[in-house]
Amino acid sequence: MLTLRRIDIPRSVLGAATGVFVLTCLVVQARPQAAAPPTAASQLVQTGTVDIAGKSGAELFRSHCSACHGLDGKGKDASVLGFDVPTPDFTDCQFAPREALADWVTVAHEGGPVRGFSRRMPSFGEALGEVGLTKIVTHIKTFCQATNWPNGELNLPKALHTEKAFPEDEWVWTTSFGRDPSSVATEFVYEKRFGPRNQIEVKLPFETARLGSSWVGGAGDLTLGFKRAFAHSLDRGMIAALGGEVILPTGDEAAGLSKGTPVFESFFSFGKLFAGDAFLQFQGGVELPFDTQKAEREGFWRVALGKTWMERGGIGRSWTPMVEVLAGRELEGGATTSWDIVPQMQVTLNTRQHVRFNLGWRTPLNDRRSRSSSLVMYFLWDWFDGGLRDGW
Ligand code: HEC
Structure with a gap:
């Protein structure tokens, strides 16, 4: 018999969710606006010695x-x-x-x-x-005449969990350290862009956890993904994408490292740039297992809010504090939604700015007894912009 339980969500979570929802509505409603000025407190010399008046x-x-x-x-x-x-x-x-x-x-x-x-x-x-x-x-910028290539301004800083809408050429190495039980989960992601707006992706996770006095672990399920930015506009400061992933049951099921059945994920992601290098990113989607006896159907949504500061008035290292709110629940009556919050800081490591680091702390907002906090970080290398050792 199906019984509907009252979903128990703390008030703070409802408040946060309402805030984010209202903000998202405002963003979607926002009138077209010019892209944010490059640097708010620019230290660049405004006008030079050459007389540029009347020159194109x-x-x-x-x-x-x-x-x-x-x-x-x-x-x-x-x-x-x-x-x-x-x-x-x-x-x-x-x-x-x-x-x-x-x-x-x-x-x-x-x-x-x-x-x-x-x-x-x-x-x-x-x-x-x-x-x-x-x-x-x-x-x-007019030398490339095609307009269907999204502008670099819309390539917003990557949050720890929310998938970006912008198609990328990247390697991302993410590791999270959990407690109760102690665990280390690492994921390698390779992203390759093709054409103006498409991207393919391969993800391979590894996980080790402490069982009694020893550590056990291995490789998890391999994911193959595709994403396409279907709309982008620099004038409106927005970009939107649809994506799909297949999670293959390649991991060790007995060790709890695999779902044991292929899982299809589809998602929508959206990025919005505001004045002053502030931004909002959203991702929402569903995970549908092939065999629902082995894994549950799940829905999720993630929001990241952040703002970038650059040292020395725009010419130095860039710092991007962000906060993510993550929600996920099984798609069945009576399931509870789990809520997490992840404050984090992304920083560029090299002068070229194509090697970046992000460190965050993921804390559950509900079900705190059965879920614990974790430290999450990534190293990101945008390989299109140069080799790993270039531009330091
Ligand atoms: C004396 C030669 C010279 C002149 C003059 C020159 N550049 Fe360059 N520029 C270069 C070289 C060489 C590179 C490549 C640097 C590299 O790859 O390390 C470059 C790279 C660039 C890049 C970097 C592109 C990237 O890879 O992201 C920009 C932007 C640029 N130039 C703009 C300009 C502009 C604007 C002017 C005129 C105001 C100009 N350059 C004049 C030699 C020059």
């Missing part, structure tokens, strides 16, 4: 940048330039749109080394100022 970005590019970058922006070989590095191809849509405008203005303002690039890329801050360079970089 294209003209300034021709006079100041084209000697090395080519009139057509296609870049030049290292041997032609007599450098040890070539100049990049700004017409390449694989590459140009994913770089945020503010980052390129910073590189041109301060010179290559500010983001771990060659000294051969000079600094133009004093000559052209932020205003002139913004004109030029806006022009450089």
